[in-house]
Amino acid sequence: MSEQRRVRLFRGTRERGELKEYAVAAGEGMVVLDAVHAIQAEQAPDLAVRWNCKAGKCGSCSAEINGKPRLLCMTRMSDYPPDETITVTPMKAFPVIKDLVTDVSWNYEVNKRIPAFQPRAADFPDGSWRMYQYEVERPQEFRKCIECFLCQDVCHVLRTHEKHSAFMGPAMLVRAAVYEMHPLDEADRREHLRHEGGIGYCNITKCCTEVCPESITITDNAIIPLKERLVDAYFDPLAALWRKLTG
Amino acid sequence: MAAADLRTYTYDVVVIGAGGAGLRAAIEASAHRGEAKVALVCKSLLGKAHTVMAEGGAAAALATVMKEDNWRVHFRDTMRGGKMHNNWRMAQIHAQEAPDRINELEAWGALFDRTPDGRINQRPFGGHTYSRLAHVGDRTGLEMIRVLQDKAVHSNIDVHMECTIVRLFVSGGRVAGALGYFRETGRFVLFRAGAIVLATGGIGKGWQITSNSWEYTGDGHALAYDAGAELLDMEFVQFHPTGMVWPPSVRGILVTEGVRGEGGVLKNSSGERFMFRYMPDMFKGDFADTEAEADAWVKGDRTKNRRPPELLTRDVVSKAINREIAEGRGSPHGGVFLDIASKQNADYIKKKLPSMYHQFKELAHVDITKDAMEIGPTTHYVMGGIKVDAETQEATVPGLFAAGEVGGGMHGANRLGGNSLSDLLVFGRRAGLHAAEAAKRGSPPHISDSEVDVTMQEALAPFERAGGENPFAVQSALQAVMQRHAGIIRDQLGLETALAELDKLKIRALETEVTGSREYNPGWHTALDLRSLLIVSEATARAALARTESRGAHTRSDYPDSDERQAREQIVIKKDGARMTVRHESQPPIPADLAKLIKEGS
Numbered sequence: 001m002s003e004q005r006r007v008r009l010f011r012g013t014r015e016r017g018e019l020k021e022y023a024v025a026a027g028e029g030m031v032v033l034d035a036v037h038a039i040q041a042e043q044a045p046d047l048a049v050r051w052n053c054k055a056g057k058c059g060s061c062s063a064e065i066n067g068k069p070r071l072l073c074m075t076r077m078s079d080y081p082p083d084e085t086i087t088v089t090p091m092k093a094f095p096v097i098k099d100l101v102t103d104v105s106w107n108y109e110v111n112k113r114i115p116a117f118q119p120r121a122a123d124f125p126d127g128s129w130r131m132y133q134y135e136v137e138r139p140q141e142f143r144k145c146i147e148c149f150l151c152q153d154v155c156h157v158l159r160t161h162e163k164h165s166a167f168m169g170p171a172m173l174v175r176a177a178v179y180e181m182h183p184l185d186e187a188d189r190r191e192h193l194r195h196e197g198g199i200g201y202c203n204i205t206k207c208c209t210e211v212c213p214e215s216i217t218i219t220d221n222a223i224i225p226l227k228e229r230l231v232d233a234y235f236d237p238l239a240a241l242w243r244k245l246t247g
Numbered sequence: 248m249a250a251a252d253l254r255t256y257t258y259d260v261v262v263i264g265a266g267g268a269g270l271r272a273a274i275e276a277s278a279h280r281g282e283a284k285v286a287l288v289c290k291s292l293l294g295k296a297h298t299v300m301a302e303g304g305a306a307a308a309l310a311t312v313m314k315e316d317n318w319r320v321h322f323r324d325t326m327r328g329g330k331m332h333n334n335w336r337m338a339q340i341h342a343q344e345a346p347d348r349i350n351e352l353e354a355w356g357a358l359f360d361r362t363p364d365g366r367i368n369q370r371p372f373g374g375h376t377y378s379r380l381a382h383v384g385d386r387t388g389l390e391m392i393r394v395l396q397d398k399a400v401h402s403n404i405d406v407h408m409e410c411t412i413v414r415l416f417v418s419g420g421r422v423a424g425a426l427g428y429f430r431e432t433g434r435f436v437l438f439r440a441g442a443i444v445l446a447t448g449g450i451g452k453g454w455q456i457t458s459n460s461w462e463y464t465g466d467g468h469a470l471a472y473d474a475g476a477e478l479l480d481m482e483f484v485q486f487h488p489t490g491m492v493w494p495p496s497v498r499g500i501l502v503t504e505g506v507r508g509e510g511g512v513l514k515n516s517s518g519e520r521f522m523f524r525y526m527p528d529m530f531k532g533d534f535a536d537t538e539a540e541a542d543a544w545v546k547g548d549r550t551k552n553r554r555p556p557e558l559l560t561r562d563v564v565s566k567a568i569n570r571e572i573a574e575g576r577g578s579p580h581g582g583v584f585l586d587i588a589s590k591q592n593a594d595y596i597k598k599k600l601p602s603m604y605h606q607f608k609e610l611a612h613v614d615i616t617k618d619a620m621e622i623g624p625t626t627h628y629v630m631g632g633i634k635v636d637a638e639t640q641e642a643t644v645p646g647l648f649a650a651g652e653v654g655g656g657m658h659g660a661n662r663l664g665g666n667s668l669s670d671l672l673v674f675g676r677r678a679g680l681h682a683a684e685a686a687k688r689g690s691p692p693h694i695s696d697s698e699v700d701v702t703m704q705e706a707l708a709p710f711e712r713a714g715g716e717n718p719f720a721v722q723s724a725l726q727a728v729m730q731r732h733a734g735i736i737r738d739q740l741g742l743e744t745a746l747a748e749l750d751k752l753k754i755r756a757l758e759t760e761v762t763g764s765r766e767y768n769p770g771w772h773t774a775l776d777l778r779s780l781l782i783v784s785e786a787t788a789r790a791a792l793a794r795t796e797s798r799g800a801h802t803r804s805d806y807p808d809s810d811e812r813q814a815r816e817q818i819v820i821k822k823d824g825a826r827m828t829v830r831h832e833s834q835p836p837i838p839a840d841l842a843k844l845i846k847e848g849s
Contacts, residue, residue, distance in 0.1 A: 013766070027494070027495055027496065028494045028495065029493070029494020029495060029496050029497065029610065029611065030494070030495075030496045031496055031610070034496045040719070040769060040770075041717075041719040041720075041723070042719075045717060045718065045719060045761065045762060045763070045768075045769065045770025045773075046761070046762055046763030046764070046768045046769065046770050046771070047769065048766075048767035048768070048769060049769070050291070050292070051460070051461065052291055052295045052296075052297075052299075052460040052461070052462065053295075053297075053299065053300045053460055054460065054497075054500060055300070055497070055500045055501070055606055055610070056602075056605065056606065056609065057299055057300050057386070057389065057602065058295045058299050058300065058460075059295070060291065060292065060295050074609050074610070076609075076610075097431050097766070097767055098431075098766050098767040099767070101431075101767050103431075104292070105408075108293065108400075108406075108408075111397075111400065112400045112401075116397070116401040117355065117356035117397065119354060119356070127350070127354070128350065128353075128366075129353070130364070130365030130366065131358075131361055131365055132361055132365050133360065133361040133363075136358045136359075136360070136361060139358055140358050140383065140384075143358060143383070143389070143390055143393060144386065144389070145393075146299075146389065147294055147295075178356075179356065182356060182358070184356075185356075
């Protein structure tokens with residue numbers, strides 16, 4: 001049942017590193033994370049890789065397989081031709097810590113600065129609200145986000161242009177969208193999205209949507225509606241005239 | 248040891264573990280004392296803890312779907328599900344406070360699925376009399392952890408990510424602090440605190456077939472044990488009935504009980520719905536007798552019909568599956584079939600169980616809207632844990648608290664599905680509250696430099712050895728021992744063998760060798776985790792040997808029946824020098840009104 005596969009892994013740190021090739025026996029249904037673990041257990045115990053759930057639910061094992069951002073636990077070895085060497089490298093948009101592990105702490109800092117959820121006053125004296133399924137479904141799509149940061153990794157604004165200081169990235173726009181489209185929320189995040197969040201940097205190439213392992217329609221359902229809210233608020237010519245007249 | 252190697256922080260409250268219980272505890276501690284300094288320490292990145300994998304929902308008698316529900320029914324279900332072995336007061340507090348904790352999550356931004364009139368929707372689950380699980384499709388845990396995570400980052404809490412604690416310090420009979428290392432740098436950190444909350448989850452990594460991740464090595468259980476706290480009920484390990492069995496690389500991954508809650512049925516190789524044959528006496532009359540009745544219940548007629556037997560408690564269903572397989576009626580890859588395709592239409596399945604659909608499609612190439620899943624039992628949860636006060640969650644060591652899976656008593660001999668997510672909210676909050684109170688007892692006691700130095704030297708010892716054991720090989724040998732001898736069915740000979748094998752593994756663990764640097768070195772992390780795994784494995788085997796009956800999740804082939812005299816007896820584990828001691832302790836009797844409620848219903 002098992003066949004020999006060749007896997008090339010990035011081994012090294014921020015300062016220096018190289019691709020090292022390993023041979024691994026691939027059994028039926030094996031995913032790339034299994035191969036990495038087999039190498040770790042038998043050939044390279046100090047090989048660094050993050051993982052937790054091994055079922056596509058926690059978003060820990062993000063890396064790049066043959067240059068494409070993927071979850072290692074949800075990518076089967078059999079998706080690649082048997083004679084092909086599979087190359088696994090760390091996410092490019094974040095600094096390498098070691099081997100396949102990157103420093104993703106920037107995402108947590110960005111998230112912390114998104115204005116917090118702020119519900120409207122309760123609908124009933126017992127402190128409860130009523131929300132309907134059709135209202136919650138829209139933000140529920142964004143709550144599927146497992147914080148794998150693959151969308152951040154693929155986004156050219158971050159990956160190529162390294163605008164981490166100016167652009168919050170698709171994952172954090174999705175995070176803001178949860179609350180912006182939450183039926184109970186009353187906070188206004190438009191100013192934040194426009195300035196600190198740098199939403200204008202997104203030129204809707206939809207690369208993020210393509211790599212999302214949770215199939216969140218990031219660009220169409222989260223980012224574009226947020227952009228529209230900003231346009232309505234800041235660039236509506238009638239509103240601009242009104243602001244001018246009324247001071 | 249160079250002091251330069253060590254960073255030191257002082258906090259009022261340190262919470263170890265950042266799943267639902269740890270997050271909830273940290274939020275409460277920081278809210279309770281605005282001026283309190285609170286730290287949250289997580290072994291992985293924030294938001295990746297095991298809570299994220301919880302699927303089906305959180306049990307709370309909100310009565311939004313079935314108005315007959317209330318805390319009394321929930322309490323009764325919990326006690327009966329726990330085979331009357333639960334700490335009755337914890338079960339009562341849990342049932343009473345769970346609705347407030349769920350509503351509170353909504354106020355913090357949670358988006359639970361809705362009823363037609365706009366309230367939180369609730370789904371049926373194993374062992375629950377009424378539809379009781381607040382849920383978000385089949386990704387409830389993800390929703391909960393994200394809401395708690397965002398609440399926590401906007402509270403005044405310092406988060407220390409990818410930091411593993413290796414030792415607690417106790418000084419003058421009180422908790423004084425904890426020593427850990429950061430995975431990234433391999434450097435040590437000392438947290439000085441007079442109140443520490445353990446919320447480290449479970450021990451499932453001690454078995455081969457498990458739904459648990461690498462983190463679940465029983466760290467909190469072992470830290471508390473080493474600090475002199477008592478553990479109880481360690482023989483009660485829940486084997487969830489439905490884990491994936493094929494392909495081999497996904498063996499053990501959880502398949503939510505929600506599949507059965509939404510109408511999924513269990514079948515053997517001859518297509519028989521076998522659960523009708525496994526009705527325990529305790530539940531006779533509560534479940535459907537015929538497939539027609541069960542199907543009518545699934546279709547929504549829930550007042551005139553009774554629940555399908557697939558929704559019996561997890562211990563019962565796991566043992567039934569185990570027997571079907573053992574007697575040759577299993578599926579091709581050693582499981583049984585779980586079929587929802589013939590009971591619900593494809594759109595409904597995709598809407599209610601989206602991540603199950605995705606998981607089987609991607610990992611097993613099975614379309615669950617068309618074909619049956621192959622499933623079998625998987626190690627999932629430990630009911631046993633640190634002995635705590637029911638009201639405060641304080642352990643037998645002052646200043647030490649425990650909440651969530653690492654705490655013991657609440658679930659008795661078997662946990663009901665959905666009671667974990669509510670447990671971690673209810674008792675996470677209480678632990679955080681009382682830890683913040685305990686912090687007022689005064690500044691943390693002194694920790695001696697020599698104790699810190701010795702701990703760091705021990706942790707670094709594997710780097711000094713040459714030609715030693717591979718830590719991954721030792722871990723895998725331990726898993727094989729526990730799977731074989733301390734699994735679903737146990738007996739005296741097997742458990743004694745397990746203890747003898749664990750003794751040998753203790754020596755091997757002391758001979759592990761680690762190569763490479765201290766920076767993000769999983770070989771080293773695994774070598775250090777072995778210490779915890781060995782303690783919890785031994786505790787499980789010793790407690791299982793001491794319980795000479797079958798009850799809930801603990802089944803002895805040499806003592807197949809329940810013994811009423813042992814129903815309220817707990818096996819308590821404590822460290823005495825280098826020795827693990829075992830004693831029996833009787834729980835206080837259940838008050839008459841609650842006993843009557845359990846017996847007769849409300």
